[in-house]
Amino acid sequence: MGFREHAAPVRRILGIVLGLLLIGGVLYVALQGQDHPESTATKTVRGVIGSEKSEFFRDPDVVKALAARGYIVKTETSGSWAMDQLALKEFDFAFPGSSEPAKEVAAAAGLKGAQETKPFYSPLVVIARPNAARVLASNGLATMTGKSSGTLLMGPFLKAAAEDRTWQQLPGSSAHAELTGTVFVKTTDPASSNSGALFLAAASNVANGNSVVADDAGIERTAPLMRKLISVQGALETSTDDPFRAFISGSGEPLILVYESQVASLLMQKQDPGEMVVLYPDTTVNTAHTFVPLSDDAKELGTLLATDPKLRELAVLRGFRPQDGVAEFTAATAPHADHLNPGLTGIRQVGTPTVKILMALAQRAKG
Amino acid sequence: MRGRAGRVWVAGAVLASLVGASGCTSGGAAEPEGSVYKEGTLRVLASSELADMEPVLEQARRATGVTVKLTWSGTLDAAEQVASGQADGKYDAIWLSSNDYLRLRPEAAGKLSSETPVMSSPVALGVKPEALARLGWKPGEVTWPAVHEAVAAGRLTYGMTDPVRSNSGFSALVSVASGLSGAQAALSDADVKAATPRLKEFFAGQKLTSGSSGWLVAAYGKRGDVDALVNYESVLLSMNRDARGGGAPLTVVRPRDGVVTAHYPLTLLTSAPAGARDAGRALTDYLRGAEAQQAITGQTFRRPVAAGVAPAAGLDREKRRELPFPGSRVVADGLLASYENELRRPSRTVYVLDTSGSMGDGDRIGRLRSALTDLTGSGSSGTGRRFRDREEVTLLPFGSKVKEVNTHVVEPGNPGPALDAIRRDVKSLEPEGGTAVYGSLEAAYQQLGKGAVDAFTSIVLMTDGENTEGVGAKHFDSFYAALPEAQKRTPVFAVLFGDSDRKELTHITELTGGRLFDATGGNGSLAGAFEEIRGYQ
Numbered sequence: 064m065g066f067r068e069h070a071a072p073v074r075r076i077l078g079i080v081l082g083l084l085l086i087g088g089v090l091y092v093a094l095q096g097q098d099h100p101e102s103t104a105t106k107t108v109r110g111v112i113g114s115e116k117s118e119f120f121r122d123p124d125v126v127k128a129l130a131a132r133g134y135i136v137k138t139e140t141s142g143s144w145a146m147d148q149l150a151l152k153e154f155d156f157a158f159p160g161s162s163e164p165a166k167e168v169a170a171a172a173g174l175k176g177a178q179e180t181k182p183f184y185s186p187l188v189v190i191a192r193p194n195a196a197r198v199l200a201s202n203g204l205a206t207m208t209g210k211s212s213g214t215l216l217m218g219p220f221l222k223a224a225a226e227d228r229t230w231q232q233l234p235g236s237s238a239h240a241e242l243t244g245t246v247f248v249k250t251t252d253p254a255s256s257n258s259g260a261l262f263l264a265a266a267s268n269v270a271n272g273n274s275v276v277a278d279d280a281g282i283e284r285t286a287p288l289m290r291k292l293i294s295v296q297g298a299l300e301t302s303t304d305d306p307f308r309a310f311i312s313g314s315g316e317p318l319i320l321v322y323e324s325q326v327a328s329l330l331m332q333k334q335d336p337g338e339m340v341v342l343y344p345d346t347t348v349n350t351a352h353t354f355v356p357l358s359d360d361a362k363e364l365g366t367l368l369a370t371d372p373k374l375r376e377l378a379v380l381r382g383f384r385p386q387d388g389v390a391e392f393t394a395a396t397a398p399h400a401d402h403l404n405p406g407l408t409g410i411r412q413v414g415t416p417t418v419k420i421l422m423a424l425a426q427r428a429k430g
Numbered sequence: 431m432r433g434r435a436g437r438v439w440v441a442g443a444v445l446a447s448l449v450g451a452s453g454c455t456s457g458g459a460a461e462p463e464g465s466v467y468k469e470g471t472l473r474v475l476a477s478s479e480l481a482d483m484e485p486v487l488e489q490a491r492r493a494t495g496v497t498v499k500l501t502w503s504g505t506l507d508a509a510e511q512v513a514s515g516q517a518d519g520k521y522d523a524i525w526l527s528s529n530d531y532l533r534l535r536p537e538a539a540g541k542l543s544s545e546t547p548v549m550s551s552p553v554a555l556g557v558k559p560e561a562l563a564r565l566g567w568k569p570g571e572v573t574w575p576a577v578h579e580a581v582a583a584g585r586l587t588y589g590m591t592d593p594v595r596s597n598s599g600f601s602a603l604v605s606v607a608s609g610l611s612g613a614q615a616a617l618s619d620a621d622v623k624a625a626t627p628r629l630k631e632f633f634a635g636q637k638l639t640s641g642s643s644g645w646l647v648a649a650y651g652k653r654g655d656v657d658a659l660v661n662y663e664s665v666l667l668s669m670n671r672d673a674r675g676g677g678a679p680l681t682v683v684r685p686r687d688g689v690v691t692a693h694y695p696l697t698l699l700t701s702a703p704a705g706a707r708d709a710g711r712a713l714t715d716y717l718r719g720a721e722a723q724q725a726i727t728g729q730t731f732r733r734p735v736a737a738g739v740a741p742a743a744g745l746d747r748e749k750r751r752e753l754p755f756p757g758s759r760v761v762a763d764g765l766l767a768s769y770e771n772e773l774r775r776p777s778r779t780v781y782v783l784d785t786s787g788s789m790g791d792g793d794r795i796g797r798l799r800s801a802l803t804d805l806t807g808s809g810s811s812g813t814g815r816r817f818r819d820r821e822e823v824t825l826l827p828f829g830s831k832v833k834e835v836n837t838h839v840v841e842p843g844n845p846g847p848a849l850d851a852i853r854r855d856v857k858s859l860e861p862e863g864g865t866a867v868y869g870s871l872e873a874a875y876q877q878l879g880k881g882a883v884d885a886f887t888s889i890v891l892m893t894d895g896e897n898t899e900g901v902g903a904k905h906f907d908s909f910y911a912a913l914p915e916a917q918k919r920t921p922v923f924a925v926l927f928g929d930s931d932r933k934e935l936t937h938i939t940e941l942t943g944g945r946l947f948d949a950t951g952g953n954g955s956l957a958g959a960f961e962e963i964r965g966y967q
Contacts, residue, residue, distance in 0.1 A: 109704070111543070121715055137708060139698065140544045148540035149700055192749065229614050240686045241749035245615040255539065297616030297754030298530040305547050305693060308735035309752070312550040314691040316752050334737035430758070 107135040108155035108361045113257060114140040114302035115185070115322045116158060116352060119381040128373050134364060142301035143257035147171035155361035158354050160257030160322075163418050165353035172357050180365030181351040183375075183383035185324035186407065187258055187265075189215050189248055189342040190310060195317040196340035198235045198242060205342055211402045214409055215342040217269045220248075224291050230317070242317060245295045249306050249316035252299035253425035257350060259299065262320055263289055263424050264348045264415040273346075276416045276424065286427040293428035311337065318342075322350075323403070327382030330399040341402045346411045352383070465520055467706045471497045472713060475517060476525040477597060478502040479643045479665055480694075482730045486722060494712045504595040504641070504965070505531055506766075506814070512699070513537040522706035523699060527551075527597040527662075527692035534759040543707075545695040546714040549723070549732035552689035552750065553601040556666035556680030561586060561657035570748065573687040574609025578628055581635030588658040589638025589650050593769050594814035595965035598643050601690035601755075602660045603769055606632055608753045609687050616754040622765055626773070633773045639886055641965020645945060651676035652943045653919070662692060667731035667744055688751035694732070763813055771819035771842060777967045778885040779817075780824040780874040783859065784893035784927075785833065790861035794894055794928055801957040802856045805964070806849040814964065817852070819845060822885070824877055825855050828870035829863025830899045835877060867893055869900030871922065871938070872909050879917055887920040888967045890960070891938065892949075894928025903937065910941060918942075923963045925949050927956055 112120065119125055120138045129136050141149060143159035147167040151157065157168040162181070169177045191199070196213060199205035204220050207213040223246055230242040253259035267276045270285040293299070296316075300306060307325050309315030323343075329336045354365030368374050375385040379395045393405040404410070415421060467473065480500060487498045503511065505526055511517040512524060513535040524532075529545060532538050555577065562569070565580050580586035591599035607617055610632065611625035622629075637656050640646035647669050650659050654676060659666065663682055670679035696717065698710045716722055723734040727742040734741060741747070756762040781802070789795045802825075807816025817823050819842040827833045836855050838848040874889045881887075897903070910918065921944035924935040928950075939946045945966065949959040 114545075117546075137711065139707060139711065140546075145539060149543065153704060227614070239749070241751045243614075243687060243751050244753075247615070252533075294757060295615035295754070297757040298533060299757065300529075300545075301533070301542075302545060305545065305695065308547040309550065309691065309693060311737050312693075312733040312735045313741065313747060313749065314550055314552060314689075314733070314752055329737050336737060 105130065105133050105135060106360045107137065108358070108364060109137045109139075109153065110156040110158055110361070111141050111146055111149060111151075111154050112138045112158040113143050113160040113352065114304040115160065115258075115325055116381075116383075117304065118328055119378060119383070122377065122381060125374070125377050125381075128371075128377060129367075132367060132371065134367075136364070140302060140304070142252065142255035144260060145255040145301060151357055155358040156354060156356050156364060158352060160352055161261065161350040162353045163421075164257060165355045167418075168355050168357075172355075174355075174357065177355050177357075178362065178365070180354045180369050181386060182354060182365060182368035183378045183385045183388070184349055184351040185322040185327075185383050186347055186349050186410070187261060187320055187344065188323045188326065189344060190307075190319050190321055190326060191317060191340045191342060192241075192338050193340055194239045195242060196342065198230070198233050198239075199318075199342075201235050202233045204233075204246075207340075208404070208409075209401045211340050212404060213340060213342045215248075215344045217266065217344050217346045220246075221266060221269055221288060221292075225288055227291070247292065247295045247316070247318065249296060249319045250293070250299070251303055251306070251320070252301050253293060253428060254422065255301045256303070258303050258320055258322065259293075260421055260425060261348045261350055261415070263292070263428060264421055265344060265346050265413060266292060267416065267424055268348075268413045269346050273413075275414045276420055278420075281416075282420060282423055282427065286424060289424050289428040290430055293425075294430055299429075310339070313337075322382075324382030324384075327396060327399070327403060328380075329382075330402060331380050331382060331395065336402070339402070341404075343404050343407070343410050345409065346413055348415050349412055467522060467703050469705060470495055470709060471499055472523055472706060472709050473499050473521045474501070474523045474525050474696075475503050475508050475511065475521045476500040477505065477527045477694075479527070479598075479662060480525060481644065482664075482668060483726070485729060486717070486725050489725060490713055490716045490722065494709075494716050496709045496713045498713065500525070502642075505597040505600065506594060508532065509535055509538070510812075512541055515541075517699060518701035521699060522702035523697060523710050525694065525696045527694055528601075528755070529695050529697060530755040531597075531600070531762060534756075534762055541700055543698050543700050544711065544714065545697040546718065547693040547695045547735050548714070548717045549726050549730075549735055550691050550693045551662040551664040551732045552684055552691040553598050553605060553660065554663040554666060554689065555588070555683040555685065556659040556661060556669070556675075557586075557683055558657050559678050559681055562681050567683070569681050569683050570686065570746075572683045572685055574606050574685050575687075577685065578606070578610055578632045582628075582631040586657050587635050587637045587655075588660055589640070589646055589653075589656050590636055590660040591640045591643055591646050592814075592965040594766055595641045596643060597692060598661050598665075600766070601692065603765060604755055605685070605688065605690050605753050607765060609685065616757045617761055617765065619761055619764055622761070622768060626768065629768075629773045633769070634775060634884070636775065639774075639966065641962060645966070647674055649921075649943060662732075663745070664731040671731075682746075684746065684750050686750070688753040690753050690755060693735070766813045770813050774886075776820035776822070776883065776885045777818060778822040778824075778878060778881055778883065778887045779967050780826055780877055780889045782870050782874050782889060782891045783825065783827045784829075784865060784867070784895065785827040785859050785861050786829045786863050786865045786895060786898075787861050788865075788895050788928065791894075791928070795859060795861045797953070797956050798892065799856050799859060801960045803853055804957050805960055806852050806856075816845070817849065819843075822881065822883070823848070823852060824874075825852065826870060826874055826877065827859055828866055828873075829861075831863075831866050832870050832873045833863075835873070837877075864899040865893060865895045865897055866900035867891070867897040867934070868902060868906040871906060872901070875909070875913060875917060875920065878920055879914075886967060888944075889920060889922045889942075890925065890963055890967075891922050891935070892925040892927055892956075893930045893935075896929075896931035896934055903934065906938075907941065921945070921966070923947060923966055925956065925959045925963075927959075 236242040251259035509532040593599035611621035947959040
C-alpha cells in the first residue's frame with residue numbers, strides 16, 4: 064500500500080537504527096540559537112504524524128512550550144507507510160515512525176534534500192497481561208526480568224508460531240478463558256504501518272539465521288513464516304493506538320506490539336496501566352521517528368524538537384528517548400524500572416532489510 | 431447560536447433514525463442538508479447505536495464549540511460510500527462501530543486519517559433469566575457451541591440484526607462461525623464451509639431480524655416470545671436500565687470462547703476541509719479525556735479506552751479472547767453471502783403496491799418501478815443488493831381492489847429466472863383506480879398464511895394516498911386481531927410516499943410491530959426506503 068512499485072532500487076536500509084544517536088544533533092546545535100526565544104510571529108503548522116506521537120503533540124505542556132517558541136502545531140495521524148498517499152500539500156511537515164517512510168514522503172512531496180531530523184525514538188515492545196506473560200515464561204517463550212517486565216525470546220516464539228502452537232497447548236493456560244487460539248503477537252498492518260513493518264524486519268532476521276534478509280532466496284526462506292505471523296491475525300489496523308486502546312479497555316489480544324513510548328507515557332503521566340507486563344523482544348529493530356519539513360514554515364521545527372531542552376524533557380515525559388538521551392530517559396524512568404528496560408539490556412539490535420525487500424515480505428505476509 | 435444549531439442537528443438526526451428516514455441512511459438517497467462544511471459543524475457518517483451519545487456530544491459542544499451532525503449508516507453501506515468516493519465532500523468524518531470491513535477495501539487507503547478509538551463494547555448475548563435457568567447456564571461459562579446446542583435442540587430462540595446492514599449482526603456471525611468451526615485463528619473459507627451445517631442449525635433459531643440495533647430492541651420488547659438478543663453489551667445493559675425489554679432484565683453473557691469487540695474509531699476523511707479536520711481533532715481530544723470517558727461509560731455502558739478511568743458498574747471485568755475479524759474481503763464477503771443465501775431462514779416477502787390513478791402524477795409510477803427493479807440487482811450485485819436465494823417474493827399491486835398476486839421464488843444457484851420475472855411484473859405496473867389500502871393488506875396476510883415454510887415473513891406497504899375504497903381501518907384491526915398468533919408476528923413496513931396519510935400508516939405499523947419509512951424526500955428516497963427495509967426482511 065505505502066510501497067510504490069517504482070520506488071528507486073537504490074533505497075537504503077530502513078535506516079531506522081542508524082540515525083538514532085548520530086550526527087543530527089551536532090549539525091543542528093549550530094542553528095539552534097536563531098529561533099529562540101519568544102519569536103513574535105506565531106506560525107501555525109499542520110503535520111501528519113504516526114499515532115504514537117499524538118499524545119505528545121496534544122500535551123498541554125508541549126503546546127505551551129511550542130507556542131513560546133512561536134509555533135501552533137496541528138496534527139493528524141496516519142500509518143507511517145501510508146503517508147505518501149495523502150495530499151501532502153496540505154501539510155507543513157510529516158513525522159513518520161522511521162526514516163524510510165520519511166523518504167517516501169519526501170519523494171511523494173517532490174522534495175529533494177529535505178532537512179530531516181530525528182528528534183527521538185522508541186523501541187518496540189510487546190504488552191501482555193500477567194497471566195499470558197507467566198504462561199509464555201513457563202513454556203520457554205519469554206523470560207521475566209521483573210514483576211512487570213521481561214524479554215520475549217524471538218527464537219522459541221517464532222518456532223511456536225511456525226508450528227501453529229495454540230495457547231491451549233501451553234501448560235498453565237487453561238485457567239484463563241482469554242488464553243485460547245493460536246499464539247500470536249497482534250501487530251499493525253506491515254504494509255502501511257511502521258511498527259508492523261519493523262516487527263517483520265526483526266522476525267525475518269531471526270528466521271533467516273540471524274542475518275538481514277537481502278535477496279530473493281532470503282524472502283523465499285522467510286516468507287512462509289511471515290505469512291503465519293500476519294495472516295492468523297485477520298483484519299489489521301494501521302496504527303498501534305487501536306490495539307493499545309483495546310488492551311487498556313480490557314479487551315484485545317493477549318500479546319500486542321506497541322511502542323515503548325506508549326507504555327512509558329502512561330507510567331510517567333501517573334496513569335494506571337492496569338495489569339500490564341512489558342516484554343522487550345530479544346531481537347529488535349529500533350525506529351527513529353523522522354521529521355520531514357514539507358514547507359518553509361516547519362523547517363526549523365524538527366531541529367527545535369531535537370535540541371530544545373524543554374521539548375526534550377517533555378518528549379521523555381511522553382515516553383520517548385531523545386537523541387543521545389539514554390541518561391535523560393534512564394533518570395526520568397527510574398521510578399518505573401519494574402516495567403521498563405531503559406538500557407535495553409540483553410536486547411540485540413539488528414539491521415533492517417531494504418524497503419523493497421521489507422515491503423515484498425509484507426505483501427507476501429498479507430497473502 | 432452555534433449551541434442551538436447543535437441541539438437541533440443532533441436531535442434531528444436521532445429523530446430521523448426513529449422514523450427511518452431513508453434520505454439519511456442510503457447511499458443514493460436525497461442530498462442531506464448541510465452538504466457543505468459549515469464552520470464548527472462536523473458532518474459524521476455514524477453507526478445508529480451512537481444515538482445514545484447525544485448528551486456526551488452536547489457536553490463536547492460546550493467544551494469545544496464543535497457541533498456534531500450524525501447521519502446513520504450501516505457498516506457495509508458506509509464502507510461503500512467511503513471507498514467509492516461518494517462520502518467525499520458530503521461528510522467530514524466517519525464514526526462506525528468498527529473500520530475493519532472498510533479497511534478490507536483497498537480504495538479506502540488514503541481516504542482515512544486520525545482513526546481514534548473512543549470506547550469499546552463487545553457483541554454479547556442477552557438472555558432472559560428464565561431461559562438461563564431452564565438451560566442451567568452459568569453466565570460466565572457459556573460458549574458458542576453451548577449456545578448452538580441449545581438452539582439446535584429447540585430450547586433457545588433469539589433476535590439478531592442483519593449482518594449485511596449492521597455491525598452487531600456481522601460481529602455475531604464472525605463470533606459464531608469462529609466458535610462453531612473451532613478456528614484457532616482468523617477465519618478462512620474452509621472454516622466457514624466446515625461449520626456450515628451447524629451454522630444453519632444455529633440460524634434456524636433466529637426469530638427476529640432487523641436493519642438496526644435500536645429497532646431490534648423495540649421489536650424484542652413487543653414480541654415477548656424470544657429468549658435472547660444478540661447485541662452490543664452496551665445496548666443490552668442500557669435496555670435493562672431503561673426497562674425496554676418488556677420483562678425482567680436480560681443476563682448479559684459474553685461467551686467464554688470469545689467475542690468480537692467494537693472500538694468506535696472516530697476517523698477523519700482526508701477529503702474534509704482543514705477546518706473540519708481541526709474540529710474533528712478537538713472533538714476526539716475531548717472524547718478521549720477523562721471527563722468524557724467517565725461520562726461515556728456511565729451513561730452508555732461502553733468501556734473506556736483511557737487508562738485510569740474505571741468501567742461502569744455492571745461491566746464484567748473478566749477477560750475474553752478477541753476473535754479475529756476476517757483479514758480478507760473474500761472471506762468476509764463469502765461469510766455474508768453464505769448467511770444471506772444459505773444459512774439464515776429464508777424470507778417470504780409481500781409487496782403491497784399502490785398503483786392507483788394518482789401514481790400517474792409526476793413520475794411516481796416510474797420511481798416505483800425503478801425502486802423495485804433495483805431490488806432485483808444485477809449480475810454483479812454485492813451481497814444484500816438483490817432478493818436472496820430461497821426468497822419468496824410476492825407482488826400485490828392494487829387500485830380499487832387487488833389487481834394481481836404474483837409470486838416468485840429465487841432459486842439458489844439459478845436466481846436469474848425469478849429475478850427476470852419480477853422485473854417483467856414490475857414493468858407492467860400501471861396507475862389506475864382508487865386506493866384500497868386495508869383490503870389489500872388483508873389479502874397480503876392471507877397470501878402469507880398459505881405458506882408452510884419456516885421463514886421470516888414481512889409485508890411492505892407502499893401507498894401515495896389514503897384509503898378510498900373497500901374496507902376501512904376498523905375492519906383491518908379486527909381482521910388482524912383474529913389472525914393466528916404466528917401470523918400476527920408478520921410486521922408491516924410502511925413507506926410514506928406522495929400524499930400518503932402518516933397517521934394511517936403509523937397506526938398500521940404500530941399495530942403489526944413494523945416500522946415507518948419516509949420516502950417523501952425527493953428522487954431516490956423511495957429506492958432508499960425499499961433498500962433500507964431489506965434489512966428487516
